[in-house]
Amino acid sequence: MSKILVTGATGHLGKAVTEFLLQKTDASNIRILVRDAEKAEDFKSKGVEIAIGDYNDNASLLQAFKGVDKLYLVSGTDLENRSAQQENVIKIAKEAGVNHIIYTSFQRKNESADSPIAMLAGSHLHTEKVLKASGLTYTILQHSLYADVIPMFAGEKLLENKTIYLPAGEGKTAFAARIDMAEAGAVVLLDETGKFDNKSIEFGGSEAVSWDQIAAIISKITGETITYVSPSVADFTSTLTQAGVPAEYISIFAGFGQGISEGEFDVTNGELESLLGRKLVMVEEYLSGVYGM
Numbered sequence: 001m002s003k004i005l006v007t008g009a010t011g012h013l014g015k016a017v018t019e020f021l022l023q024k025t026d027a028s029n030i031r032i033l034v035r036d037a038e039k040a041e042d043f044k045s046k047g048v049e050i051a052i053g054d055y056n057d058n059a060s061l062l063q064a065f066k067g068v069d070k071l072y073l074v075s076g077t078d079l080e081n082r083s084a085q086q087e088n089v090i091k092i093a094k095e096a097g098v099n100h101i102i103y104t105s106f107q108r109k110n111e112s113a114d115s116p117i118a119m120l121a122g123s124h125l126h127t128e129k130v131l132k133a134s135g136l137t138y139t140i141l142q143h144s145l146y147a148d149v150i151p152m153f154a155g156e157k158l159l160e161n162k163t164i165y166l167p168a169g170e171g172k173t174a175f176a177a178r179i180d181m182a183e184a185g186a187v188v189l190l191d192e193t194g195k196f197d198n199k200s201i202e203f204g205g206s207e208a209v210s211w212d213q214i215a216a217i218i219s220k221i222t223g224e225t226i227t228y229v230s231p232s233v234a235d236f237t238s239t240l241t242q243a244g245v246p247a248e249y250i251s252i253f254a255g256f257g258q259g260i261s262e263g264e265f266d267v268t269n270g271e272l273e274s275l276l277g278r279k280l281v282m283v284e285e286y287l288s289g290v291y292g293m
């Protein structure tokens with residue numbers, strides 16, 4: 001059996017991948033890379049091997065990756081530095097003798113520098129390029145937007161102000177629940193047939209919904225009338241700036257809003273559903289768990 005290493009295992013996605021792996025393989029086949037051992041106590045008690053490391057610290061990565069066959073690389077959260085960080089992870093993985101890297105990338109149509117989400121896209125595209133050129137076996141999982149980000153875009157105070165304010169127009173998104181992405185990641189990691197080798201796979205949901213539809217779904221779940229308002233990017237930016245939201249967040253929200261309006265994440269190709277061999281978590285089902293009583 002291959003030794004698997006999961007990075008980001010103290011975060012939502014990597015933790016869920018590790019939990020799925022534990023259901024399907026012996027804990028002795030799993031190692032996780034964490035920055036803070038305290039956050040990994042639960043996995044340690046289940047027999048998962050803990051390696052302390054940071055994408056910025058080559059010595060820690062080299063030590064952590066020794067003896068690993070397959071590495072699940074969760075894309076980093078440090079947008080400014082993650083291009084270099086992830087290039088580093090790939091380089092050190094190769095040095096350590098890792099055979100196969102599974103990288104969590106993003107779904108898109110527009111790869112140009114004009115993409116409204118260029119601030120996130122560049123580092124994913126760079127990592128995909130470096131990984132493909134590395135000579136290692138790769139699988140690139142191009143994740144759509146998680147259904148889990150809907151409440152964030154809808155706003156923390158949605159049930160007070162009852163309005164979703166986002167410059168996403170009529171665009172539809174094939175949201176998929178992060179938990180489904182995680183289970184699919186575990187399936188890819190445990191595959192011994194090689195059918196995912198050197199492939200890029202787009203993981204979208206099985207339905208694409210607009211923000212008007214999301215407002216209607218949340219209205220149905222909560223019994224409140226939730227309205228969706230799509231301002232221009234300029235109005236969105238000035239309103240949020242006046243409300244004291246940091247510019248960095250505004251540009252990310254505006255970029256995603258614009259990307260959604262341009263149909264950037266409107267891809268329902270059935271790959272995720274067929275890989276899992278079951279129905280996916282639907283947006284309404286996911287949102288019922290968040291907004292339902």
Ligand code: NAP
Nearest residue numbers: 008009010011012013014035054055075076077144145146
């Ligand atoms: P998350 O909960 O924030 O987890 C990120 C994980 O990465 C954490 O375990 C964190 O460790 C680890 N990490 C960050 N920087 C690191 C470094 N320098 N060295 C080692 N580990 C590092 O994020 P998530 O929800 O699991 O999402 C996973 C990734 O998907 C994100 O990092 C982001 O790139 C991307 N994402 C995609 C979507 C989407 O809709 N498709 C939405 C959100 C995020 P600590 O616990 O020590 O902080």
